[in-house]
Amino acid sequence: MTADHPPTRRSPTSHRWSGILFVAPYLATFVFMLVVPLIVGIRLSMTRGDLFGIKEFVGLDNFARLFGDPVFLQTVWNTFYFVLLTVPAMTLIGLALALVLNHQTRWAAILRAIFFASTVLSVTVVTLIWRLVLIPEGGLAAVIAGAIGREPVAFLSEQALAMPAVAVTTIWWGIGLPMVLFLAALQQVPRDLYEAAALDNASRTRMLFSITLPSIRRTMVLVIIVGIILQFQLFGQPHLMTGGGPNNSTRPVVLFIYETGWKQWQLGYAAAASQVLFAMIAIAAMAQYYFSSRKDAA
Amino acid sequence: MTGVSLSGVSKRFGDVVVIDNLSLDINSGEFVVFLGPSGCGKSTLLRMLAGLEAIDAGEIMIGGKRVDQLPPGARNVAMVFQQYALYPHMTVRENLAFGLRNARVPADAIEHRIGAAAQRLEITALLERRPGQLSGGQRQRVAIARAIVKEPDLFLFDEPLSNLDAALRARTRIELAQLHQQLGATMVFVTHDQVEAMTLADRIVVINDCRIEQIGTPMQIYRRPATRFVASFVGTPRINLVPVQVLEAGGTALARLPDGATIRTGVPFAGLPADPAMTLGLRAEAIRIVEPAAGSAGGTVRVVERLGDRTLVHVALPDGTMLTAEDRGDSAVQPGQVAGLAVEGSAAHLFAADGTAYHSDAL
Numbered sequence: 001m002t003a004d005h006p007p008t009r010r011s012p013t014s015h016r017w018s019g020i021l022f023v024a025p026y027l028a029t030f031v032f033m034l035v036v037p038l039i040v041g042i043r044l045s046m047t048r049g050d051l052f053g054i055k056e057f058v059g060l061d062n063f064a065r066l067f068g069d070p071v072f073l074q075t076v077w078n079t080f081y082f083v084l085l086t087v088p089a090m091t092l093i094g095l096a097l098a099l100v101l102n103h104q105t106r107w108a109a110i111l112r113a114i115f116f117a118s119t120v121l122s123v124t125v126v127t128l129i130w131r132l133v134l135i136p137e138g139g140l141a142a143v144i145a146g147a148i149g150r151e152p153v154a155f156l157s158e159q160a161l162a163m164p165a166v167a168v169t170t171i172w173w174g175i176g177l178p179m180v181l182f183l184a185a186l187q188q189v190p191r192d193l194y195e196a197a198a199l200d201n202a203s204r205t206r207m208l209f210s211i212t213l214p215s216i217r218r219t220m221v222l223v224i225i226v227g228i229i230l231q232f233q234l235f236g237q238p239h240l241m242t243g244g245g246p247n248n249s250t251r252p253v254v255l256f257i258y259e260t261g262w263k264q265w266q267l268g269y270a271a272a273a274s275q276v277l278f279a280m281i282a283i284a285a286m287a288q289y290y291f292s293s294r295k296d297a298a
Numbered sequence: 299m300t301g302v303s304l305s306g307v308s309k310r311f312g313d314v315v316v317i318d319n320l321s322l323d324i325n326s327g328e329f330v331v332f333l334g335p336s337g338c339g340k341s342t343l344l345r346m347l348a349g350l351e352a353i354d355a356g357e358i359m360i361g362g363k364r365v366d367q368l369p370p371g372a373r374n375v376a377m378v379f380q381q382y383a384l385y386p387h388m389t390v391r392e393n394l395a396f397g398l399r400n401a402r403v404p405a406d407a408i409e410h411r412i413g414a415a416a417q418r419l420e421i422t423a424l425l426e427r428r429p430g431q432l433s434g435g436q437r438q439r440v441a442i443a444r445a446i447v448k449e450p451d452l453f454l455f456d457e458p459l460s461n462l463d464a465a466l467r468a469r470t471r472i473e474l475a476q477l478h479q480q481l482g483a484t485m486v487f488v489t490h491d492q493v494e495a496m497t498l499a500d501r502i503v504v505i506n507d508c509r510i511e512q513i514g515t516p517m518q519i520y521r522r523p524a525t526r527f528v529a530s531f532v533g534t535p536r537i538n539l540v541p542v543q544v545l546e547a548g549g550t551a552l553a554r555l556p557d558g559a560t561i562r563t564g565v566p567f568a569g570l571p572a573d574p575a576m577t578l579g580l581r582a583e584a585i586r587i588v589e590p591a592a593g594s595a596g597g598t599v600r601v602v603e604r605l606g607d608r609t610l611v612h613v614a615l616p617d618g619t620m621l622t623a624e625d626r627g628d629s630a631v632q633p634g635q636v637a638g639l640a641v642e643g644s645a646a647h648l649f650a651a652d653g654t655a656y657h658s659d660a661l
Contacts, residue, residue: 190381190383192379192381192383193383193385193386195348195350195370195377195379195383196377196379196383196384196385197385197396198349198350198369198370198371199348199349199350199370199371199375199376199377199397200371200396200397200400200448201371201372201397201400201401202371202396202397202400203400206400210385210396211385214385214387215386215387217387
């Protein structure tokens with residue numbers, strides 16, 4: 001067949017430019033909103049400065065000072081402790097809820113909406129609700145304790161209980177997202193795999209561990225990584241519920257950064273703490289990704 | 299060796315009746331094909347045998363044991379799914395072993411069975427691969443191997459060839475037939491493809507609109523279709539169906555075509571319904587192309603399909619009725635030509651208004 005219209009050939013250069021144009025909006029946003037602030041932050045972390053400007057370049061002095069600062073080290077521990085309390089719990093509870101509510105019934109739909117509803121609330125509302133639940137003077141927890149003949153517990157004032165209380169608040173607030181992600185993943189598992197497993201005489205437990213969990217493994221990695229990244233940035237809940245107390249037991253790194261930068265005006269020191277937090281999140285997420293990828297490849 | 303018996307089986311989805319009071323016996327070692335159009339209920343029937351759908355009424359027996367109350371895993375049946383349903387995160391070996399481990403078969407017996415099945419289906423080299431690393435045909439073999447290793451009482455196949463290309467489908471059909479001969483197992487196969495049904499089945503169960511239209515051997519189904527639906531569903535090209543008026547001529551039925559031509563059929567007139575308006579059914583091979591004046595009917599050739607070994611000729615009768623006739627592979631017939639049609643009346647079928655078929659005793 002002869003071609004009536006000669007094929008229009010565009011040069012590789014014009015292809016390259018049109019491709020770059022397509023990604024340009026994202027690249028511009030990425031560079032100006034993330035890369036530039038990161039570089040500015042790294043530069044700031046090596047200076048001593050306040051609201052009125054940078055005073056002097058101090059090299060790694062801010063970092064050295066941070067790792068000798070018991071309050072900062074306490075906030076690092078608090079942050080890890082909080083991530084440890086919340087991420088596994090949210091993953092497991094989110095998965096359990098998704099498994100239970102993965103049915104096309106009206107009640108399942110209503111319960112899915114109820115469990116997801118808390119996610120749309122602001123941190124102010126959530127912490128207000130949970131302060132009302134946890135305060136020892138007439139709070140819901142105190143009423144329940146009274147009903148079973150126990151003394152009310154001051155959850156937010158007890159050093160050992162304050163962080164678990166903040167964690168419970170956070171789990172209640174954020175459980176909707178992992179649940180919805182797991183529900184979406186469960187609905188992607190082909191039904192005939194379960195039917196084949198039923199014909200293969202697999203029990204429900206065996207199906208869970210041999211079919212369901214391996215099929216949603218990627219979503220589980222996603223939930224854990226997103227959870228780690230989000231929970232390392234803990235700020236609003238302790239800020240509004242405990243103010244970081246009692247005795248710094250609920251003060252996370254972000255609250256430390258906020259107070260150092262915006263209350264004590266030590267911008268260089270706060271920027272250094274920000275870089276440490278960035279490194280913590282990056283290492284934790286990458287480690288999780290590395291181990292799950294290795295498992296995938298195995 | 300295990301036979302299957304369904305008696306008075308019904309299934310509803312809400313108000314919709316999917317299977318209505320169906321009874322069927324499948325002999326031990328028999329290869330039975332459920333054939334019907336999409337949505338006729340054939341897959342539901344298969345799933346009821348597997349235990350993947352509960353029945354609302356009736357009984358299902360496999361090997362003399364009532365199974366309709368048992369879960370799928372307790373029925374000792376194996377099923378090959380349309381999409382194969384291989385466990386994607388397991389290797390082929392693990393896929394084959396999964397059911398056996400659940401049934402607590404000893405490890406050495408599992409290895410032995412997997413080795414034998416893999417050898418039979420030529421998948422030994424694939425045992426350590428995952429389904430995602432296999433082609434469609436290889437997955438299909440693995441799915442069949444997974445069924446074989448279970449040594450089930452009953453094999454169920456749910457349109458397992460529909461995802462294969464034409465060449466592979468033809469090859470796999472032959473392999474399945476050989477497998478059935480070697481294993482001698484009872485097999486139930488669901489398809490909407492009449493070629494699969496005709497080539498594989500010992501008996502075909504033609505299902506339409508949630509009920510059985512006919513049960514019979516492939517040649518019985520083809521030569522003596524019980525209803526107009528069966529006649530039109532089975533056979534390529536589709537059977538010619540022409541409205542006729544039926545008259546008596548020497549004890550057999552004489553069919554008058556819309557253009558006034560008459561065809562003497564072999565159908566006994568005595569058993570026909572009183573209404574003379576019937577439908578004449580003629581397969582293409584019962585109509586031969588002859589010289590224009592020589593045939594019992596004639597018309598203008600519209601389309602010629604050359605298939606190599608034979609030629610299909612689509613002829614328009616004077617009143618516009620289209621008939622498909624068959625001619626030799628080297629036929630010289632051309633579109634636009636006037637052709638005579640020699641009809642083999644003894645091969646004709648007559649269908650009453652309710653679809654019931656009437657045949658010549660010679661068929």
